Amino acid sequence: MSAEPYDAIVVGSGASGSFAAKELCEQGLNVLMLEAGRKVGPEDFDLSLKPKKPPIINIVERARHGALGRWIQVRSMFFRGMLGHFYTSDRDNPYTTPKDAPYIWIRGRQEGGRLHLFGRVLMRWSDDDFKHNCRSGCGVDWPICYDDLEPYYTEVETCLGIYGNSDGIKSMPDGHYVAQQGLTEAEENFKARVQRKWPERRVLGWRSVLPPKSRVYKPLEDALATSNLTIRYHAVAEKIISEGNRATGIQVIDAQTGVRSTILGKHFVLCASPIESVRLLLNSANEEHPNGLGNSSDSLGRYFMDQLPLLCMGSYPPIKGHTTEDSQPKDPFYQNGGGIFVTEADQSEFVYQGSIGRAPTDQPDEPSKLMFFGFGRMQPDPDNRITIDPVKRDRYGIPVPHIRCKMSDQDKTTLKLQEDLIMDTVNNAGGQVEFLGTTNGIREWGRGIYPNAHPIARFLFKRFFPMVMQMGAAIHETGGARMGKDPKTSVLNKWGQSWDISNLYVTDASAFPSSGVSGTTLTIMAQTIRACRHLAGQRKG
Numbered sequence: 001m002s003a004e005p006y007d008a009i010v011v012g013s014g015a016s017g018s019f020a021a022k023e024l025c026e027q028g029l030n031v032l033m034l035e036a037g038r039k040v041g042p043e044d045f046d047l048s049l050k051p052k053k054p055p056i057i058n059i060v061e062r063a064r065h066g067a068l069g070r071w072i073q074v075r076s077m078f079f080r081g082m083l084g085h086f087y088t089s090d091r092d093n094p095y096t097t098p099k100d101a102p103y104i105w106i107r108g109r110q111e112g113g114r115l116h117l118f119g120r121v122l123m124r125w126s127d128d129d130f131k132h133n134c135r136s137g138c139g140v141d142w143p144i145c146y147d148d149l150e151p152y153y154t155e156v157e158t159c160l161g162i163y164g165n166s167d168g169i170k171s172m173p174d175g176h177y178v179a180q181q182g183l184t185e186a187e188e189n190f191k192a193r194v195q196r197k198w199p200e201r202r203v204l205g206w207r208s209v210l211p212p213k214s215r216v217y218k219p220l221e222d223a224l225a226t227s228n229l230t231i232r233y234h235a236v237a238e239k240i241i242s243e244g245n246r247a248t249g250i251q252v253i254d255a256q257t258g259v260r261s262t263i264l265g266k267h268f269v270l271c272a273s274p275i276e277s278v279r280l281l282l283n284s285a286n287e288e289h290p291n292g293l294g295n296s297s298d299s300l301g302r303y304f305m306d307q308l309p310l311l312c313m314g315s316y317p318p319i320k321g322h323t324t325e326d327s328q329p330k331d332p333f334y335q336n337g338g339g340i341f342v343t344e345a346d347q348s349e350f351v352y353q354g355s356i357g358r359a360p361t362d363q364p365d366e367p368s369k370l371m372f373f374g375f376g377r378m379q380p381d382p383d384n385r386i387t388i389d390p391v392k393r394d395r396y397g398i399p400v401p402h403i404r405c406k407m408s409d410q411d412k413t414t415l416k417l418q419e420d421l422i423m424d425t426v427n428n429a430g431g432q433v434e435f436l437g438t439t440n441g442i443r444e445w446g447r448g449i450y451p452n453a454h455p456i457a458r459f460l461f462k463r464f465f466p467m468v469m470q471m472g473a474a475i476h477e478t479g480g481a482r483m484g485k486d487p488k489t490s491v492l493n494k495w496g497q498s499w500d501i502s503n504l505y506v507t508d509a510s511a512f513p514s515s516g517v518s519g520t521t522l523t524i525m526a527q528t529i530r531a532c533r534h535l536a537g538q539r540k541g
């Protein structure tokens with residue numbers, strides 16, 4: 001047991017954990033960060049890992065990493081072998097799901113978490129995202145609105161340096177950008193055609209961040225620069241120790257030695273990702289909190305969501321070949337960020353993130369290639385929940401999560417509309433959808449999927465695809481410890497602070513009462529700053 005309690009203990013070092021550490025350290029707190037995985041170093045970005053010509057269909061590298069114990073991680077839609085070491089081991093960290101509701105849980109256990117894997121797209125949510133639940137009758141509203149988060153969005157964008165354009169779209173509010181994000185010739189052509197034909201539909205460039213040259217994202221660098229941060233690697237959080245309405249310590253297992261220890265703290269901030277944070281709270285049950293820590297409402301674990309996934313691929317005959325777009329400096333290891341979003345200007349139940357004309361064609365006179373990934377809004381459902389499996393345990397002897405995330409009839413209707421809208425938009429704006437895949441199955445037209453790939457690779461892709469296109473494929477999971485206005489129906493108050501445990505905050509996406517329609521990362525970061533500033537203010541008060 002540690003002799004002196006830390007002012008704050010942060011669990012996780014990814015999108016929320018790095019900003020929690022930055023804010024608390026800069027407020028003068030003595031902070032311990034617990035990272036379940038290893039420290040990241042230059043060897044993780046060795047250019048020899050990067051193939052000179054990536055395979056069109058990477059079945060072989062998926063199979064190789066699956067054999068190494070990542071058989072679920074290789075089902076990530078955009079898995080690349082060069083980044084395989086940033087995915088966790090499914091052998092060491094299993095989970096369970098109902099037989100009729102498979103769920104793909106993609107995660108990374110290392111310094112920075114999934115920040116080494118995400119597409120670096122950082123979009124603001126709109127008031128429609130925060131107020132959707134009550135309007136639709138599908139649950140509780142957020143206890144905050146866009147105006148509450150707006151200054152914190154700006155802080156995050158200023159810290160990271162976001163590339164983007166001011167588009168004036170209500171459903172995707174503009175942010176603070178260091179430079180403009182360019183579009184390819186094909187994307188510009190498509191944008192003009194779409195907005196001329198459907199004024200209510202809008203095409204805008206990504207808002208994205210460069211990969212850091214140091215390979216450590218700036219908030220964590222800023223936290224370390226204060227000398228107030230201690231990072232403990234290979235520290236697997238097992239349970240939080242509490243007395244009454246206060247957390248007093250956290251029990252940790254050393255992943256390398258298996259030794260257990262208890263670390264004392266005055267405040268605790270959970271940033272481990274929705275499933276892991278909820279799992280930790282459920283595994284922290286005791287006599288005073290028999291159903292899990294902070295679960296007097298019986299809401300802990302409930303209302304778990306992801307976004308509804310869709311993959312669309314095809315060609316864009318109005319523009320031939322591919323063009324480079326160099327608004328962002330090139331990185332020697334990572335692929336350049338950039339592309340477009342297709343959405344509706346006022347409010348939408350889904351958006352499409354993709355690109356046109358960025359992927360090389362085999363011949364310069366071939367039509368440009370297009371690809372979109374669709375994200376649909378999933379409705380909150382109390383029966384979609386994270387619980388603890390009564391039997392199965394992970395490598396460290398900790399009970400594993402059981403995840404139920406099943407589409408409702410309303411979700412299925414949304415997904416069908418999502419399919420129809422992207423086909424209508426692409427096919428009637430000069431393009432041709434050649435492949436559409438969702439949880440409803442695969443459809444092909446014209447040349448079909450990857451027309452220039454080897455027939456055996458195409459066959460294997462189509463056989464493997466249903467295992468990839470399942471809930472979880474969007475990797476935008478939310479809920480499980482939702483914020484609210486009433487302690488009887490929520491786990492956290494408007495600051496992300498536990499109603500039951502006053503010195504416990506949860507700032508990852510488990511705090512979200514809704515799923516939204518675009519990426520969660522920027523909102524996670526903004527809410528983390530807001531929550532931790534409140535924590536620091538409470539402490540000083």
